Amino acid sequence: MCGIVAAAARKNIVPVLLEGLRRLEYRGYDSCGVAVVDEAGLRRARSVARVAELTEQVAHEHLAAPTGIAHTRWATHGAPEVANAHPHFSCGEIGIVHNGIIENYEELRKPLLEKGYVFTSQTDTEVIAHLIHSLYEGCLVDAVKRAAVLMRGSYGLAVISKAEPDVVVLARAGSPLVVGLAEDATYGASDAMALAGVTDRIVFLAEGDVAEIRPEGCRVWGRVGDDFIPAERPERIVHAYSGAADLGLYRHYMQKEIFEQPRAIADTLEGVAAFTPALFGADAEAVFKDVKRLLFIACGTSYYAALTAKYWIEAIAGLPCDVEIASEYRYRTSVADPDTLVVTISQSGETADTLSALRHARDDLGMTKTLTVCNVATSAMVRESRLAYITRAGVEIGVASTKAFTTQLVSLYLLAMTLGKMRGRVTAEAEEDAIRRLRHIPTALGAVLALEPQVIDWAERFAPKQHALFLGRGLHYPIALEGALKLKEISYIHAEAYPAGELKHGPLALVDREMPVVTVAPNDKLLEKLKSNMAEVRARGGELYVFADGDSAIESADGMHVIRLPENYGDLSPVLHVVRLQLLAYHTALVRGTDVDKPRNLAKSVTVE
Template sequence: MCGIVAAVSNRNIVSVLVEGLKRLEYRGYDSCGVAVHQDGTLRRTRSTSRVAELDAQIAADAVAGGTGIAHTRWATHGAPAVHNAHPHFSGDRIALVHNGIIENHDELRAELQSKGYQFASQTDTEVIAHLIHQLYDGDLLDAVQRAVVRLKGAYAIAVFAKDEPHRVVGAREGSPLVLGVGEGETFLASDAMALAGVTDQIVYLEEGDVVDLHLGKHWISQRQADGGFARVERPVRTVHAHSGAAELGPYRHYMQKEIFEQPKAIADTLEGVAGFDPDLFGDKAAEVFDAIDRVLILACGTSSYSGLTAKYWLEAIAGIPCSVEIASEYRYRESVPDPRTLVVTISQSGETADTLAALKHARSLGMTRTLTICNVATSAMVRECELAYITRAGVEIGVASTKAFTTQLVALFLLTMVLAKRRGKLPAEGEAAALRNLRHLPAALQAVLALEPQIIGWAEQFVPRQNALFLGRGRHYPIALEGALKLKEISYIHAEAYPAGELKHGPLALVDASMPVITVAPADDLLEKLKSNMQEVRARAGELYVFADADTHIESSAGIHVIRLPEHYGALSPILHVVPLQLLAYHTACARGTDVDKPRNLAKSVTVE
């Protein structure tokens, strides 16, 4: 999603701003720009191309300065176009970048237009720039503080003024923003990764914070209930963020690299796990787990499918009721709260706006026992939740999540085992067997990855297709959902997933000779039922592509293509079966020539509602 980098320094800071944008490219964007204070004026360069092209344009325009702001934009209000790209100016005095959505922008726009302000864009962001300009009387901090109390919605902003050449003011509400402390210089960014290699001294700003940056010093104030602001102190943390995108090595795309990194990511996520003890999730975990009767999982997109898989585990193994809610829907419906619920949020970035908002809503209903499964230890989600399990997937560059998903599944399986043991549902021999299976997972995944050449052969057959169905049963139904999501988001083939038993309740009408049906067929208790569903497809001339375990006795024949996974893996089978679906989506997208790592219209970290 949108990215912010800002700096106040005595050196030319443009290269730092551009490098920061490059580190945020993985989040997804459709325009970018930089503005600096240069020779007493505001200078700006914007582009609807990639950051590399912006960098060349900056060099051609000779843009340089010690105070500046930069931005990558994912379009919400207004099409991807240069006039909608950030930074936005108000006259020749104010420059501003913004992440988030201002909900009352129409009202503010009308007010500002009545006072003579002219708008050059369709964005909600330009409203903030003009509002600050209208309130500015020589003190930028005062103008920003007075402006933000009038904003409704979510925002992280960075702004500077022509009349104050060594000052940037930032503010956040509902969208992440961090402060970087350097030697004689200060920085702002939407993600600490943007400042890697520049400073490792990071301050995580909290909701309602406004930060005043100068050369080598800063002050933070927080909005109070009465609308005023009070000076506060925030701790400075040493954060060793990844210094940039990893080398691709022998891989064509980051997504392919990340698919093949899954054995290591899972091994890293399991490092130090010697048993299923509550303290895996935090010092207070035993107390919290003993005080709950049910689990509520809140997540979006791929993370919600890991939650759906966990529902099968939690209810079947731990014997605890579990519900899974799409975070963007949960906060807007009437639900029945239960204070003895463990609220579990799942997010790769830990900054997903919908999930954070759903978490706050759950807490407002009295459900205060919270746990997050997250890949970023310093994220807002981790700070907001009582307990946490940090997956160790490493930086995931590709927009389509792969290793973050499988490490989430591992963490959720650990949670299942801990709760099962705590509730007396896990005998000692069951614990030992589960630990053995977890430790064997990386090797089992390597064997699945060796199927790539066969999957490439299938991918070629998907190139002309416009639609596909995915089928699964039981705990593999969410894996079918994830497979369909992967195919549609990177190959742009319309794909849907169904519980296989639902075919005859409607989707079977879509099946004909042109409809590929991808089937997840593990050797579990539902296999014979699944085989019957497959026959329903063949009877309508549908073409089956089956990922089967070795001992399922499903053979290739006319209209039935079979790839066999090396072994059945019991309760952990979903983690193995999702990998060939990832590879199928990846190689189909490659064959169709799409932008695999940066699919159109999508963003990596969705920080707007």
């Protein structure tokens, strides 16, 4: 989602700001901009094109200065137009970039209008700029603190002032911000990756913090009620994968990341020789032994990983599981249970809905047994959870998640087997067999990826379609959900997934010759039931595209297209089957000519509600 880069330095900082924006492009955006403080005051450049076009505009306008802020915006308030792009100015004296949503912006706007402030955008951010200007009395930090007390909602702010040309003020509430320390500059950013190659000395601002950065360093104030007191935040060394954004020989990041999955899973499983609580943290054994049930909280693709984990944990560990969509969970009345293990799942660890739901479960409901499965070890969700398992997928640039999802799956399988072993439900022989199969997954995935030419043929058939159904049963119903999500995310084909047994309870009415029906058909105990569901589709003239196992005895025929996996992978079959669905979505999108890595209206790291 929206990205922030800021700097106060002893050199021209504009190239660093633009490079930081380029590194944040993967988060998704529809406009971008940069503003600086120089001898002429505040100057800016804004664009509704890509960062590359903004870079040309900056060069044409000769923007150069030692202090500046920059932003990539994902539209919330106001259309993606230049007038709504950040940075926003107030009276030519205050400049601001903002991630998040100010919920009471209309309430704040009214008195500002009465004071004569002129609004030129539709954004809530311009309200913040005018608010800070109205409160400014010679000290930018003080004005930002006073504004923070008046605002409700979420924000990550970087603010500059014409009157204080060597200062940037940062503030955060619900939206992540970091400070980067270097010899000749101090930086601010919404993601440490923006500072890769510039500094690896990172300070993570805490919830409610306000920070002042200058070329020589930073000062931080923590919020206590409506007051701010000086605070110390530890410096950490963070290696932000400065080379991870190179495409190499691939056409798109999504394609690259699909093919990186064997390595990502091998890295995620590195050092796993047994199913032991220590995999999840030093306190895991003490936490796990008293767990009576699990509650999974997640959004989007991570939610489908949680649904898969429910099947595993209830079958392997014998523990009941609930799976909640984070954006719904925090706003409904639920029953607190202190013996529940609350498991949050997030690629970024900054997903606003999931992070808020974690805090609700922990702080409001008293469920303190918390575990996060995440790809970013330094994220807020990991820092705020008692236990964590870090997937080692590496940076995922494509908005549509691929390797983050499959590494989540193997991590959750580890959790299921660990809990099952602790409860005496996993024998030594079963543990040895499961470890062997986990280690073989990278090799098995290589064989799945080799099926790409067959999937490309299917993509040509799919591209003209406007709708598709996806079917799965048992463990593979969440995989069908994920396959449908991938197709609609990047190809814009409307796709829905159902448990195959539900077909006759309504969705079958949609089936005709123009409705492709994708079926995930592993050779498991539900296969015969699934074959009956497939027969229902064929009887209505529907065209089936079946992802089968090699030994499932499903043959290609008129109206039935079959691609087979080289082997049956049992409980871990979802990890293999989903990769073919990723390839189908990718190649269908290619044929349709969509922007695969930056699908319209979507963002990578969803840091607003």
